[in-house]
Amino acid sequence: MSAIPPMVPLPAALPVLTGQRVRLRALREDEAEVAAFFEIFSDPEVMCYWSGVPMTSxxxxxxxxxxxxxxxxxxxGLAWGIARTCDxxxxxxxxxxDFHAQNRRCEIGYALGRAHWRQGLASEALTLGIGYVFEVMQLRRIEAxxxxxxxxxxxxxxxQGFRVEGLLRERWVVGDExxxxxxxxxxxxxWTGGAGA
Ligand SMILES: CC(C)(COP(=O)(O)OP(=O)(O)OC[C@H]1O[C@@H](n2cnc3c(N)ncnc32)[C@H](O)[C@@H]1OP(=O)(O)O)[C@@H](O)C(=O)NCCC(=O)NCCS
Incomplete structure (x- = not known):
């Protein structure tokens, strides 16, 4: 038997992870949520370094x-909405x-609406999601x-404790860039649990 614990398979339902100020939960397909989602991903500042162009509809x-x-x-993978715990x-x-069971690793991605930047909310959300894949799913590595x-x-x-590992040149073409x-x-x-480095 392997001494390295196997990856625990993805759950059947998306887990809800609740922190002090944010909660990770499934996105709803109602009109209010569609509008909130559009507000985030149509903003050119949010999308400035994203792997796609801003939404237009x-x-x-x-x-x-x-x-x-x-x-x-x-x-x-696990695709959560980040919701405010208060409302x-x-x-x-x-x-x-992009989970690799054999290698016990996956990738991470995230975005926050501009009105909510610089309040530590993304860090709190990352701590919840990373905690889930390390502690529940037994992964050993996450890539960004x-x-x-x-x-x-x-x-x-x-x-969170990530280290810079390298540079891949001219990897993305987004629009004309x-x-x-x-x-x-x-x-x-x-992993620091979000406590800083
Ligand atoms: C990246 C992003 C999620 C950060 O969200 P956030 O909630 O503002 O982040 P936090 O408040 O948790 O800030 C974490 C740290 O980043 C720093 N930070 C935030 N915005 C910064 C900026 N524009 N320039 C430099 N540092 C910044 C904060 O000061 C804080 O530093 P500290 O750890 O020393 O206190 C947000 O800027 C975003 O959604 N950007 C657009 C989408 C995107 O680029 N996603 C990533 C694609 S790979």
């Missing part, structure tokens, strides 16, 4: 939520995806792929 938001909600059933309003998303100019994204990863990728990796034994 509510239909795109509706379709994206529908696809996202299928990820768990398809084995793609359950969706302010962002946090995804853990960020634009090297995305200082906020790098900072929240470093705060070509951009590099900075790769960061987090090992379970180096």
């Amino acid at each position: 509510l239909d795109q938001a509706r379709e994206k939520i529908r696809r996202t909600n299928g990820y768990l059933g398809e084995g793609v 359950d309003r969706v302010i962002g998303t946090a995804n853990l995806f 792929d960020i634009d090297p100019r995305n200082a906020a994204s790098e900072r929240i990863l470093i705060r 070509v951009s590099d990728t900075r790769v960061l990796g987090l090992l379970r034994r180096e």
Whole structure:
């Protein structure tokens, strides 16, 4: 028997993870949530270093939520909305995806509406999601792929204990822009729980 605990399979239903100020939960497909989702992903500032262009219609938001909600059933990963604990309003998303059972690793991605930046909310959401895959699913490593100019994204990863591991040149073409990728990796034994580094 392997001395390395196996990856616990993805759950049948998306777990709800509740923190002090944010809760990770499934996105709803109602009109209020579609509008909140669209507000986030149509904002050029939010999408500045994203791997896609800003949304231009509510239909795109509706379709994206529908696809996202299928990820768990398809084995793609855990795709959460980040909702405020106080009023359950969706302010962002946090995804853990591309699980490799053999290698006990996955990738992470996240975004928050601009009105909610710099309040530590993304860090709290990351702590909840990372805690789930390390402590419940027994993963050993998480990878992040960020634009090297995305200082906020790098900072929240470093705060979790991620380390910069390399640069992949000209990895993305978004619209007319070509951009590099900075790769960061987090090992379970180096995780700070969001306490900072
Ligand atoms: C990246 C993002 C989720 C950070 O969210 P946030 O809630 O503002 O992050 P936090 O408040 O938890 O801040 C964490 C740290 O980043 C720092 N930070 C936040 N915005 C920053 C910025 N624009 N420039 C530099 N540092 C920044 C904070 O000061 C804080 O630092 P500290 O740990 O030293 O206290 C948010 O900026 C965002 O949604 N950006 C657009 C989407 C995106 O780029 N996603 C990542 C794709 S890889």
